[in-house]
Amino acid sequence: MHDLKQELFLRRLLLLLFSFTLFPGITIAQNNSSLDSLWKIVYNFKGRDKETLKKKKQQLSDMFGVAMYGDIPEALRVADSLAETCRLLGDSMAYYEAKYRHKANVYESVYDHRKVFENLRKYADAVTRLGGTNGYAYVDIGNQYFSMSLNDMARQYYQKADEIFTKEHDFGGSCTVLDNLGLIWREKKNLDSCMHYYNRSLVLRRDSMKDPYLEAYTYLKIGNALGQFDRKEEELDYMQRCRSIFDRPAFEQYKDFVSLRESHIVCYRILGKMQIDKGNKDSARFFIEKADEMTNRYDAKRQLPLVFAVKASLMLLEKNYPAAWELIQKSEVLMKERGDGWGLLDNYKLKIAYYEQRGDLRNANLIYRQREQLLDSLSLVTNDDQMLLVNNAMLQYDNDSKIEKQNNEILRKNEQVEQQQREKYFLFAIVAAMLLVISGGFYFFFQIRRKNRLIEKYNSELEVANSTKEKFLSLISHDLRNPFNTLIGMSNLLVANARNNDLAQVVSNAEVINESSRKAYVMLDNLMQWVSLQKEKIQVRKEHVDIHVLVDEIMLLFRNQALAQSVTIEKDIRVRTVYTDRNLVQVMLRNLLSNAIRHIPAGGKVILRITCENEQVTIEVEDNGTGLDEETLKTLFGKKSGMGIARKGGGLGLELVQEFVHQLGGTIHAENRQGGGARFIIVLQAAVSGEEKNRAAAGSAYAVFTLSPQEKQILLPLADEMMHYEIFDTTELRNLIDGFPDKDFVAVAEWKRRMLQAVLHTNTGKYESLLKMIRD
Numbered sequence: 001m002h003d004l005k006q007e008l009f010l011r012r013l014l015l016l017l018f019s020f021t022l023f024p025g026i027t028i029a030q031n032n033s034s035l036d037s038l039w040k041i042v043y044n045f046k047g048r049d050k051e052t053l054k055k056k057k058q059q060l061s062d063m064f065g066v067a068m069y070g071d072i073p074e075a076l077r078v079a080d081s082l083a084e085t086c087r088l089l090g091d092s093m094a095y096y097e098a099k100y101r102h103k104a105n106v107y108e109s110v111y112d113h114r115k116v117f118e119n120l121r122k123y124a125d126a127v128t129r130l131g132g133t134n135g136y137a138y139v140d141i142g143n144q145y146f147s148m149s150l151n152d153m154a155r156q157y158y159q160k161a162d163e164i165f166t167k168e169h170d171f172g173g174s175c176t177v178l179d180n181l182g183l184i185w186r187e188k189k190n191l192d193s194c195m196h197y198y199n200r201s202l203v204l205r206r207d208s209m210k211d212p213y214l215e216a217y218t219y220l221k222i223g224n225a226l227g228q229f230d231r232k233e234e235e236l237d238y239m240q241r242c243r244s245i246f247d248r249p250a251f252e253q254y255k256d257f258v259s260l261r262e263s264h265i266v267c268y269r270i271l272g273k274m275q276i277d278k279g280n281k282d283s284a285r286f287f288i289e290k291a292d293e294m295t296n297r298y299d300a301k302r303q304l305p306l307v308f309a310v311k312a313s314l315m316l317l318e319k320n321y322p323a324a325w326e327l328i329q330k331s332e333v334l335m336k337e338r339g340d341g342w343g344l345l346d347n348y349k350l351k352i353a354y355y356e357q358r359g360d361l362r363n364a365n366l367i368y369r370q371r372e373q374l375l376d377s378l379s380l381v382t383n384d385d386q387m388l389l390v391n392n393a394m395l396q397y398d399n400d401s402k403i404e405k406q407n408n409e410i411l412r413k414n415e416q417v418e419q420q421q422r423e424k425y426f427l428f429a430i431v432a433a434m435l436l437v438i439s440g441g442f443y444f445f446f447q448i449r450r451k452n453r454l455i456e457k458y459n460s461e462l463e464v465a466n467s468t469k470e471k472f473l474s475l476i477s478h479d480l481r482n483p484f485n486t487l488i489g490m491s492n493l494l495v496a497n498a499r500n501n502d503l504a505q506v507v508s509n510a511e512v513i514n515e516s517s518r519k520a521y522v523m524l525d526n527l528m529q530w531v532s533l534q535k536e537k538i539q540v541r542k543e544h545v546d547i548h549v550l551v552d553e554i555m556l557l558f559r560n561q562a563l564a565q566s567v568t569i570e571k572d573i574r575v576r577t578v579y580t581d582r583n584l585v586q587v588m589l590r591n592l593l594s595n596a597i598r599h600i601p602a603g604g605k606v607i608l609r610i611t612c613e614n615e616q617v618t619i620e621v622e623d624n625g626t627g628l629d630e631e632t633l634k635t636l637f638g639k640k641s642g643m644g645i646a647r648k649g650g651g652l653g654l655e656l657v658q659e660f661v662h663q664l665g666g667t668i669h670a671e672n673r674q675g676g677g678a679r680f681i682i683v684l685q686a687a688v689s690g691e692e693k694n695r696a697a698a699g700s701a702y703a704v705f706t707l708s709p710q711e712k713q714i715l716l717p718l719a720d721e722m723m724h725y726e727i728f729d730t731t732e733l734r735n736l737i738d739g740f741p742d743k744d745f746v747a748v749a750e751w752k753r754r755m756l757q758a759v760l761h762t763n764t765g766k767y768e769s770l771l772k773m774i775r776d
Contacts, residue, residue, distance in 0.1 A: 035074055038063045042081070048088065057085045057094075064102060065259065068109065075106045093134070096126035104140060108147075109302065110339050117144045135164035135173050142180060151184045171208045175201045179221060191229050198222050213254055216245035217263050223270070236274060242267045265294045265303045269310050276313050284314050305334035305343060312350050316357060324354055344374060487516050511564065540663055544742055545582045546753040547575055547610055553734075554589050556760055558597065566602040569593070575612040577749065580684060582738070584660040585619075591653035592621040592680050600625035600677070615685065622679035627672040636670050657682075711747050712774050715740075719774045727767050733759045 038059070045056040060082040067075035083099035086092075100123035107115040124137045142157030158177050165173035182197035198221060205214040223238035245251075246264040254260070272287035288311050295303045308331035315324030328350050335343040348371035355364035490512045497505035551571055562569050578585075589608070596606045600623045609620040628636065637658055657680075661668045666684040673679050707715070718740045725732050737756055742749040751770065758766040 035063065035067060038066065050089065053085055053089050057082065057089065060085060064098075068105065072106055072110060076103060079103050079106065092130055093127070096123055096130075097134075099123075100126065101137065101140060108143075112339075113144065113147060117141075120144060135161035135168075135170065136176075137161075138164070139173070139176055139180065146180065146184065146187075149187070151187065155181070155184060171204050172214075175204050175209075175214070175218075178204070179218075182221070182225070186225050186228065189229075191225065191231075194225050195222070198225065212245050212248075213251060213256070213260055216242045216267075217260060219245075220263055220267055220270075227270070227274075232274065232277075236271075239267055239271050239274070243271065261294070261298050262300050262303055265291050265298070265300055265307070268294065269303070269307060273310050273313065276310070276317055279317065281314070281318060284317070288314055301334075302338075305331040305338070305340070305347075308334070309343075309346060309350060313353075316350070316353055319357070321354065321358060324350075328354060341374060341377070345371060348374065484516075484520065487513055487520070490516065540581045540584065542579055542581055544577050544579055544744075544749055545585065546749060546756075547573055547578055549753045549756045550582065550586060551589070551608065551610070552757060552760060554586065554593065557590065558593055561594075561597060562606075565597060567597050567600060568605045569597075570605065570607045572607065572609040572611075575610055575617065578612070578617050578684075580617070580664060584664060588657045588660050588682065589619070589621070591657050592619075595653055596621055596623040596625075596678075596680075599623065617684045619682040619684070620679060622673055622677060624673070624675070624677040627676055627678045628670060633670060633672070637668055707747050707751065707773060711745050711751075714743055714745060714748055715751060715774050719771055722771070727759060727762055727764055730759055730762075 042056060042059050042063070045052050045059070047053075060078055064075060064078045064082060067078050079098055079102040082102070083095050086094040086098055100119040104116045104119035104123065107119065120137070120140045124141055127134050127137050138157045138161035142154040142161065145151075145154035145157065158180050162174060162177040164170075165177065178197045178201035182194045182201070185191075185193035185197065198218065202215065202218045202222070205211055205218055219238045219242040223235045223242065226232075226238065227235040242263075246260075246267060251260075251264070268287045268291035272284050272291060275281075275284035275287060288307070291303075291307050292311065294300070295307050308327045312324045312327035312331065315321070315327060328347060331350075332344065332347045335347060348367050351367045352364050352371070355361070355367065490509050494506060494509040494513065497509060551573055555569060555571065558569060561567075593606060593608065600606065604624050606621065606623045609618075609622070611618050611620075636654070658668055661682055661684075664684050666682055668680065668682045670678060670680050718736065721736055722733060725736075727733070734756060737752050737759070740752065742752070751773070755767070755770050757763070758770060
């Protein structure tokens with residue numbers, strides 16, 4: 001209601017534009033001059049001739065517009081002087097307009113409805129006696145009925161005014177009536193009807209009056225209406241339209257700038273409040289500072305408390321509580337001085353928000369009660385005004401005895417309610433005590449049971465740990481003994497052959513030592529992976545893994561071993577990228593390939609095949625060796641039992657493979673191939689997109705790719721880090737590339753894959769061209 005009354009007041013100021021048809025409006029220079037200096041100009045008009053009185057009338061009209069935005073008593077004084085000047089000119093219509101209608105405008109700015117209605121009644125009667133047809137008199141009376149929420153009566157007067165404006169082709173007056181009818185439907189919460197009248201007003205101002213600034217004023221009203229119905233995006237659109245027009249440099253030269261400049265301030269203030277509601281501090285500060293600057297520049301005192309209020313809201317958003325409280329206090333003082341009860345309601349809402357944010361609920365509740373009391377009192381005043389307008393008196397139905405009787409009855413009922421509440425509280429206390437005792441018993445019972453379960457769990461874990469320790473020691477003695485025995489024996493032969501200068505045997509012995517050392521390293525790495533797994537430190541970290549790059553790395557690792565044993569390793573990769581854990585899959589493939597190479601004779605062949613179907617990735621490692629006996633096939637991947645995999649020569653490697661497959665939620669089994677040899681099959685649930693499948697099938701078509709500017713910016717930090725290393729620093733570069741995130745960019749992942757291949761194969765040309773691609 002408060003916002004509607006503010007808008008009504010702004011509209012009333014616009015009415016002055018259309019009623020002062022003889023006056024062109026005051027200039028900016030006059031507006032910036034003090035009232036004292038303007039009075040001096042008036043006193044210089046000494047004569048009583050017609051020309052002098054017309055100039056004096058013009059000056060007083062301009063002064064009234066200035067006083068209306070500032071000093072209310074001074075505005076009344078100017079209205080009286082203007083009325084006397086019009087009387088001396090013999091202009092009776094202008095006399096009554098200044099004497100009654102102007103004063104009604106002044107009283108309306110301080111919400112003195114009784115005096116407003118009294119002066120408007122006198123003005124309407126005077127116009128009727130003179131036989132005039134001033135439609136604005138009816139508009140003003142209708143406005144007062146509207147401010148008292150007597151909408152049907154207001155509509156009757158608006159319709160009378162509209163008949164006059166239509167007959168006289170007064171587009172400004174017709175727009176005013178349409179605005180008022182829109183306000184009535186807005187108060188009735190009928191947005192469609194409200195927008196109907198506002199849009200008609202907009203068409204008149206834009207097409208018939210061709211006045212962009214009055215068009216902007218209509219945008220402001222439409223935005224306000226949409227905001228009341230929470231149509232925030234549309235409200236913002238209309239407010240921005242309003243602002244774009246008012247921000248034009250030519251606006252300050254507009255003939256009615258003084259009457260519309262407050263609308264400019266209101267537009268910025270509302271935009272600031274909307275940004276506060278969205279939490280946009282910087283945008284809110286811009287609009288609010290603009291509203292504050294214009295308020296001070298135009299000396300728009302009526303807008304000052306409202307600007308203080310919205311600035312306080314921004315300070316609350318920024319948690320600048322001292323500044324927020326100071327602004328709230330300033331706003332409250334100004335609103336009390338103006339007698340703006342509806343504005344105080346909004347001020348109390350700010351106080352409540354201030355105390356709630358500070359955690360002071362006691363004061364927040366206190367202010368809330370004060371606000372409710374003020375709201376009740378304002379409602380009573382409104383109701384009283386309505387009855388005064390309808391009946392000119394208010395009947396008193398309640399006497400002192402009846403009030404006292406009612407008070408006693410209320411006290412008695414309050415005592416009954418308090419007694420009932422005390423009984424309820426006592427009963428609640430007994431029930432709460434019983435519940436506390438019962439819950440305490442349950443708590444201690446479950447605590448004891450939880451501790452017993454923890455003890456049992458720790459005992460079980462201790463038994464498993466002891467068993468694991470024994471198995472670990474057994475593994476060390478079994479799996480690491482052979483590689484180190486080989487190292488010792490071959491190193492002795494190496495020393496003997498070196499002394500005999502047998503270079504061929506030295507080289508052969510060194511190769512055997514190198515191979516044994518590598519096997520020992522792989523075995524030790526497997527042991528550490530297994531120990532981490534037993535301690536539950538292995539965590540699955542899935543990512544988009546380029547399978548081609550991963551397989552190339554592993555093939556490079558086994559190249560020397562395969563050549564030494566005359567074993568051929570073939571690959572059949574039919575998928576490009578898989579969403580899985582890179583490290584776990586790498587360990588699984590490494591152990592399966594190592595196991596296959598160990599168990600086939602010279603000249604044998606190992607095939608690594610990876611396919612994808614129905615979102616399942618299948619990994620197959622097969623060889624053409626002797627295969628597995630039936631007993632081994634039955635027990636090889638049986639029930640998991642720590643170190644329970646029993647395959648001759650399998651060692652810890654197959655144990656790790658089974659553990660990691662389970663970690664990834666997959667399955668593993670082994671079978672013999674027709675024609676000889678064994679096949680190990682792993683099936684994983686891994687997301688592979690259709691695009692990735694197409695790329696895998698496309699083959700060379702995927703070889704050409706480009707990087708967007710955004711993708712180059714993503715890869716630039718990685719390229720900068722790589723500049724600290726040479727291409728021969730394979731381990732460091734691979735760790736850098738693997739650890740750099742793809743951020744779901746396909747081209748970034750492809751660039752990383754190609755760079756890994758360049759590093760693994762020491763391809764300097766490809767390495768430098770890929771780096772150059774980022775910096776171009």
